[in-house]
Amino acid sequence: MAGAGVGRVFGGGSSGGCGGNGSVGASLLFNQRLPRSSQSPEPFFISGSSSTFLGSSSMVSFEDVVGGKRSERPFFCTYDQEENGDEDFDDYFHQPEKKRRLTVHQVQFLEKSFEVDNKLEPERKVQLAKDLGLQPRQVAIWFQNRRARWKTKQLEKDFDSLQSNFNDLKSDYENLLQEKEKLQAEVVQLTDKLLLKEKKQGEHSAPFNTNIEPKTVQEEPIVESASETEDHLVSVFGCKQEDLSSVKSDVIDSDSPHYVDAATHSPFGEPSETYAFEADHSDISQDDEDYLSKSLLPSSHVFMKIGDVDYPDPPANNYGLQGEDHASLFWPYWDINLKM
DNA sequence: TTGTGTTTTATTGCCTCC
DNA sequence: GGAGGCAATAAAACACAA
Numbered sequence: 001m002a003g004a005g006v007g008r009v010f011g012g013g014s015s016g017g018c019g020g021n022g023s024v025g026a027s028l029l030f031n032q033r034l035p036r037s038s039q040s041p042e043p044f045f046i047s048g049s050s051s052t053f054l055g056s057s058s059m060v061s062f063e064d065v066v067g068g069k070r071s072e073r074p075f076f077c078t079y080d081q082e083e084n085g086d087e088d089f090d091d092y093f094h095q096p097e098k099k100r101r102l103t104v105h106q107v108q109f110l111e112k113s114f115e116v117d118n119k120l121e122p123e124r125k126v127q128l129a130k131d132l133g134l135q136p137r138q139v140a141i142w143f144q145n146r147r148a149r150w151k152t153k154q155l156e157k158d159f160d161s162l163q164s165n166f167n168d169l170k171s172d173y174e175n176l177l178q179e180k181e182k183l184q185a186e187v188v189q190l191t192d193k194l195l196l197k198e199k200k201q202g203e204h205s206a207p208f209n210t211n212i213e214p215k216t217v218q219e220e221p222i223v224e225s226a227s228e229t230e231d232h233l234v235s236v237f238g239c240k241q242e243d244l245s246s247v248k249s250d251v252i253d254s255d256s257p258h259y260v261d262a263a264t265h266s267p268f269g270e271p272s273e274t275y276a277f278e279a280d281h282s283d284i285s286q287d288d289e290d291y292l293s294k295s296l297l298p299s300s301h302v303f304m305k306i307g308d309v310d311y312p313d314p315p316a317n318n319y320g321l322q323g324e325d326h327a328s329l330f331w332p333y334w335d336i337n338l339k340m
Numbered sequence: 341t342t343g344t345g346t347t348t349t350a351t352t353g354c355c356t357c358c
Numbered sequence: 359g360g361a362g363g364c365a366a367t368a369a370a371a372c373a374c375a376a
Contacts, residue, residue: 099349
């Protein structure tokens with residue numbers, strides 16, 4: 001495990017300071033991937049020869065340049081044999097292993113190298129180790145850890161990016177949902193208006209038919225379309241719109257017995273108690289109102305039901321109007337209704 | 341000074357590739 | 359089977375507040 005190295009002796013100083021170029025031994029040692037047990041630097045130091053150890057001191061020159069808050073000198077230079085004497089050197093050899101942080105300059109150098117390529121070829125590893133006065137294995141470990149940190153950062157970035165995208169999409173979705181509900185409400189509103197308008201138009205365009213019983217609006221199922229309404233009318237009146245149009249001219253024929261003066265008379269006279277229903281024009285448009293007045297529709301009249309359309313119920317019995325004559329009286333409404 | 345949290349260095353075991 | 363990469367982890371080094 002990681003703690004296996006505790007208690008090991010980790011390297012020593014070198015004569016003549018840390019400027020030597022004898023890193024060959026160390027490089028060979030660290031550059032190879034030895035079996036775990038033999039990857040420890042122990043054998044290197046166990047050699048016991050300070051001269052053998054010269055190699056690792058190459059990092060010192062680097063260290064001397066940089067300095068900093070951390071250890072002014074790298075591990076291998078902490079103890080200078082010549083400076084501290086043999087005693088200190090021996091003490092050093094018997095010191096427990098201690099981790100040494102790289103200097104700022106070393107780290108900067110490695111960072112730049114990492115930016116160029118985060119993979120480390122053997123040649124570059126050796127070169128970097130030489131340049132920085134580190135063991136190739138240290139360089140390799142540094143790159144390995146650096147890649148791990150980079151990967152973590154990258155994951156965080158990706159996460160943030162995905163989360164941002166998710167939030168944007170969520171926001172868009174919620175906006176679209178609101179818009180959809182709004183449009184749906186609008187559709188419902190417009191549909192209601194349309195149906196109401198259709199209904200009102202039907203109320204005022206029905207031909208008279210004394211054979212048709214007055215009915216309320218809710219009594220029969222709704223006719224889905226104008227064609228269905230037409231079919232219904234055909235079945236009721238036994239003729240189509242074209243046929244009915246032949247009597248169109250009769251609508252406002254002053255000579256006709258159907259003629260009434262809208263300004264002064266009700267065409268039906270006083271409404272019957274039986275069929276007296278007050279027409280609701282509250283939701284009728286201005287055009288409808290105009291049409292109503294132009295067509296001399298009485299303000300108060302009786303309705304009859306054909307499909308989902310209410311037609312003014314003809315006071316046939318009062319005026320003696322029969323059959324198609326009723327249809328001709330309210331032709332304009334009839335026409336409009338079938339065109340819906 | 342000390343306790344605590346974070347960062348960095350290094351080890352270990354496993355895996356893949358050649 | 360050796361070399362190298364990676365994930366997990368230990369532990370030293372460091373930062374900082376109390």
